[in-house]
Amino acid sequence: MDVGLVGLPGSGKTTVFNLLTGQNASVAAFGGGRPESHRALARVPDERLSALADLYHPKKVTPATIQIVDIPGQAPGEGDGPNRLLADVRQVDALVHIMRGFPSPLGEPADPAAAAADMELELALADLDLLERRRERLTSGKKVTAEARAELPLVERLMAVLEDGGRLDQAALTPEEAAGMRGYQFLTLKPMLWVVNLSDDDLKSHRWPGRDTLLALAASKGVGLVEMAGQFEWELSALDPEEQALFLAEVGLEASGMARLAQAIYRQLGLVSFLTAGEDEVRAWPIAVGTTARAAAGKIHSDIERGFIRAEVVPFEALMAHRSLAAAREHGQVRMEGRDYVMADGDVVNFRFNV
Ligand SMILES: Nc1nc2c(ncn2[C@@H]2O[C@H](COP(=O)(O)OP(=O)(O)O)[C@@H](O)[C@H]2O)c(=O)[nH]1
Ligand SMILES: [Mg+2]
Structure with missing residues (x-):
């Protein structure tokens, strides 16, 4: 299962990628050229593993992992166009949209709700394009084929969902319908999670520009929303665990945003863990619900x-x-x-x- 981080340049994707995976990919304040894409495994923190380790004293403890791909953002008008982004997005199984909730280094105010709406529109238009072409093919012949009679109502229903501002994962497909649509790799059918990247002050106060709008949008689209402070946590990650806990408590958090995010991604993917425990190894195994x-x-x-x-x-x-x-x-x-x-x-x- 590959999880792609997407979002505008400078929203903090690489910062979040580094936090999730423990990597040290370079973070650029002003960008410059097309950034490279990165991939690495993120461990999914699970308190049950340490509890089992206390019981079994195993030689090793192995958490569940998920593969994270840092998909470079694209500035408007950048040479290789939007299709490059969409092609990268098509490759992954789920998406995490990182939005800038802090003022940019150039002083531009944050507008995460606009970033969310723009990305959703772009994904929906790509899906609509596929559906439109399919409808054309099904209706182009003189007589209505059996294939068209069977598929056309579904294609039109899905188009209506998108035209009403919905995502295809809200279309309540039957297992048969879902199987029939699998070949299309629709983008709005991929599990999506939104992350607003904030300053530690705004994370603590829960007050940031566009919060109500974004919450309403997330609710209407059935998308989960996680607030975090990427840069703040990156700075904390250099400290020892006790100091980290102190600083986190100061902004009202029990667990790091990274831990919450990894767990939220796991749930969003529809994954749960079964556990094995013995003297050799205590381990969490990801399985689909x-x-x-x-x-x-x-x-x-x-x-x-x-x-x-x-x-x-x-x-x-x-x-x-x-x-x-x-x-x-x-x-x-x-x-x-x-x-x-x-x-x-x-x-x-x-x-x-x-x-
Ligand atoms: N104030 C603030 N700056 C951040 C935060 N997260 C990332 N940044 C900064 O924003 C810039 C872009 O971050 P980066 O992770 O490279 O963004 P990317 O282009 O989406 O990969 C860097 O200077 C980061 O240090 C944050 O939560 N708050
Ligand atoms: Mg980056």
């Missing part, structure tokens, strides 16, 4: 999926309440589940399999 036990086993190894017998499952909270698998079992908290069991977030699992 709705993944069955046998498919989840395949995330660990294809042999475990093929030879699947059953899954021994204990919810994280139950395991922590009893402090050991044996005690949880005595209290009837460990269940035996078959291959079609739908995994829940926080299931601590031991797969039984034949090789």
